[in-house]
Amino acid sequence: xxxxxxxxxxxxxxxxxxxSPKPLPVHFVKGVCLLNCSPVDFNLKSMATVCFKASAGSxxxxxxxxxxxxxxxxxxxxxxxLVGGFAGLFVVGRHFFRMLRMLRPSQxxxxxxxxxxxxx
Amino acid sequence: MLDLAFQPGSFRDRSCRVFQWHGExxxxxxxxxxxxxxQLLRMPFFTEAMARGEIIESSPAADLIPLVQSAGFDSxxxxxxxxxxxxxxxxxxxxxxxxxxxxxxxxxxxxASGWILCDATxxxxxxxxxxxxxxxxxxxxxxxxxGAWDGYRQFCQQFxxxxxLQAWKxxxxxxxxxxxxxxxxxxxxxRLLSLRDLFRxxxxxxxxLHGLLTSRGPVQRPIRESLATGGFSTEMILxxxxxxxxxVRGLKWRAPRSAWLNYVSSEPHVQAxxxxxxxxxxxxxxxxxxRLTWDLGCNRGFYSRIAAEYGRVAALDxxxxxxxxxxxxxxxxSVGSARRILPLVHHVADPAPDLxxxxxxRESFEKRSRPQLILALAVLxxxxxxxxxxxxxxxxxxxxxxxxVVLEWVDREDPLVQRLLQNRxxxxxxxxHDIFLKLLSGRFRILRSQQLQSAGRRxxxxxxxxx
Numbered sequence: 112x113x114x115x116x117x118x119x120x121x122x123x124x125x126x127x128x129x130x131s132p133k134p135l136p137v138h139f140v141k142g143v144c145l146l147n148c149s150p151v152d153f154n155l156k157s158m159a160t161v162c163f164k165a166s167a168g169s170x171x172x173x174x175x176x177x178x179x180x181x182x183x184x185x186x187x188x189x190x191x192x193l194v195g196g197f198a199g200l201f202v203v204g205r206h207f208f209r210m211l212r213m214l215r216p217s218q219x220x221x222x223x224x225x226x227x228x229x230x231x
Numbered sequence: 232m233l234d235l236a237f238q239p240g241s242f243r244d245r246s247c248r249v250f251q252w253h254g255e256x257x258x259x260x261x262x263x264x265x266x267x268x269x270q271l272l273r274m275p276f277f278t279e280a281m282a283r284g285e286i287i288e289s290s291p292a293a294d295l296i297p298l299v300q301s302a303g304f305d306s307x308x309x310x311x312x313x314x315x316x317x318x319x320x321x322x323x324x325x326x327x328x329x330x331x332x333x334x335x336x337x338x339x340x341x342x343a344s345g346w347i348l349c350d351a352t353x354x355x356x357x358x359x360x361x362x363x364x365x366x367x368x369x370x371x372x373x374x375x376x377x378g379a380w381d382g383y384r385q386f387c388q389q390f391x392x393x394x395x396l397q398a399w400k401x402x403x404x405x406x407x408x409x410x411x412x413x414x415x416x417x418x419x420x421x422r423l424l425s426l427r428d429l430f431r432x433x434x435x436x437x438x439x440l441h442g443l444l445t446s447r448g449p450v451q452r453p454i455r456e457s458l459a460t461g462g463f464s465t466e467m468i469l470x471x472x473x474x475x476x477x478x479v480r481g482l483k484w485r486a487p488r489s490a491w492l493n494y495v496s497s498e499p500h501v502q503a504x505x506x507x508x509x510x511x512x513x514x515x516x517x518x519x520x521x522r523l524t525w526d527l528g529c530n531r532g533f534y535s536r537i538a539a540e541y542g543r544v545a546a547l548d549x550x551x552x553x554x555x556x557x558x559x560x561x562x563x564x565s566v567g568s569a570r571r572i573l574p575l576v577h578h579v580a581d582p583a584p585d586l587x588x589x590x591x592x593r594e595s596f597e598k599r600s601r602p603q604l605i606l607a608l609a610v611l612x613x614x615x616x617x618x619x620x621x622x623x624x625x626x627x628x629x630x631x632x633x634x635x636v637v638l639e640w641v642d643r644e645d646p647l648v649q650r651l652l653q654n655r656x657x658x659x660x661x662x663x664h665d666i667f668l669k670l671l672s673g674r675f676r677i678l679r680s681q682q683l684q685s686a687g688r689r690x691x692x693x694x695x696x697x698x
Contacts, residue, residue, distance in 0.1 A: 182384075183379065183380075183381040183382070183383065183384055183455070184384040184445050185444075185445075185454045186417075186441065186443075186444025186445035186446075187383050187384035187387070187417075187441065187444070187445060188379050188383075188454045188455050188458060189444055189454055189458070190383075190436065190437075190440060190441050190444055191379050191380060191383050191458075191463075191467065191468065191471055192379075192458055192461075192463055192467060193436065193440070194436045194437065194470070194471050194474060195463070195466070195467025195468065195470050195471050196466065196467055196470035196471075198462070198464065198466065198467060199463075199467045199470070201462065202458055202461045202462045202463050202467070203458075203461075205461035205462060206454070206457045206458060206461045209457065209461070
């Protein structure tokens with residue numbers, strides 16, 4: 112029986128990821144590879160995961176003014192960086208890297224403190 | 232709050248709305264938009280484009296400020312009136328292409344000055360004669376640091392994909408744009424691409440990858456902020472715009488062989504009748520001085536040019552290659568009167584209908600234009616035989632337009648009518664001269680008629696009785 116305020120052990124899935132991982136279409140991954148044009152030390156699997164994460168959403172929020180009344184489309188925004196020249200690839204890379212960092216497992220709870228909390 | 236008569240299609244942008252007041256066109260602006268507009272009038276890129284005629288002429292309308300304030304706005308500007316509004320589904324390939332290039336050129340110039348066009352609908356571009364003009368000054372907004380081009384997807388859907396569809400696939404884009412006001416979706420257009428198409432310029436990134444990235448649905452994701460903090464810059468938008476300009480310039484449409492392209496020169500009797508018809512049309516124009524003439528089935532615009540000496544002309548033809556060629560010729564034409572002709576892809580039996588929100592957002596062709604003269608030279612038999620319209624219906628419709636009509640009657644014995652009938656079951660019993668004359672009575676007064684050199688062809692100048 113857990114008391115109110117107990118720190119629950121997160122389940123293993125949500126500890127690893129903030130989203131439900133789904134397989135990414137292979138042609139999408141190939142497309143990203145072609146655009147980046149750097150097959151050397153290119154980790155296809157991580158890139159695929161990050162691409163999907165990027166298209167699934169990021170928790171970062173800034174208050175930038177938005178003038179347009181129309182929905183620019185998340186995918187279309189991402190594509191603008193991809194077709195925005197060489198520097199755009201770095202922006203996308205930075206975006207993906209940030210996503211990748213978010214994929215890292217969160218700090219595990221100290222087992223002892225939880226046990227102590229349960230007995231409190 | 233006063234309820235100004237805002238244009239029915241001007242509702243999406245909350246910062247400004249277009250309305251008419253005593254026959255003039257105005258734009259009501261909120262405080263933010265008014266600030267932008269006064270800044271724009273000091274920006275060289277904007278004033279120079281306005282001087283070149285690429286942006287609609289606008290001037291502050293201080294006298295209308297109390298009026299727009301009562302409607303919840305803060306300021307107003309007066310726009311020069313566009314003589315005849317047209318929609319992209321009435322344009323030919325070259326018209327849409329020129330409109331796209333104008334939009335990209337203005338984008339490039341605006342970006343260099345720290346401004347951007349926040350949307351990219353072709354409806355913001357109108358044609359004054361054969362010259363495209365950007366009419367939505369409210370689309371120009373200051374560019375924010377790290378901000379993206381919100382109108383990119385709209386540009387692809389409503390400019391780029393329709394042009395690609397026509398250029399690469401030879402499929403008319405007009406029914407696609409008319410069928411969905413948002414244009415062709417990336418995920419749908421990418422399905423049309425063949426393996427060969429994927430190697431064409433812009434196909435992989437702007438179509439295939441775009442389709443892939445947007446196929447997950449219109450979920451709002453905070454990618455914009457992530458890109459902004461990641462270093463997204465104006466140069467990237469500029470790079471994209473320049474790339475799109477190269478792609479659009481490279482899109483060429485090889486128009487299919489159309490029977491109408493050499494119609495006059497290939498038919499000697501049509502050519503022989505031309506001088507008499509021209510004199511007849513000129514006499515009618517001279518008398519009426521029409522502000523607007525519809526030239527139905529205009530072909531090369533021979534009679535449109537005559538009517539253009541007296542007023543504006545909507546040169547209408549259902550055949551896109553014909554309109555595309557006429558547009559090209561009018562662009563090159565240095566004669567002032569040719570600049571009054573607006574060529575449009577228009578089928579009398581299938582005209583542009585009321586579209587969009589409540590059927591008012593994009594008005595039908597008939598609601599947008601009120602002609603004083605209609606030229607219907609040798610088109611009646613096409614409408615009856617080709618489109619299956621009833622003769623009495625056509626005459627009733629012409630009468631409803633409340634305009635004078637110059638009509639060429641072609642008997643069914645004419646070789647061209649016989650050609651139309653040769654593979655059809657002749658059910659067109661109403662296509663008889665005596666029936667035609669009987670149907671005219673009560674609807675039109677015949678002001679003048681003239682037999683042409685070709686047997687069975689006769690000109691009529693008709694005045695509607697309800698006028």
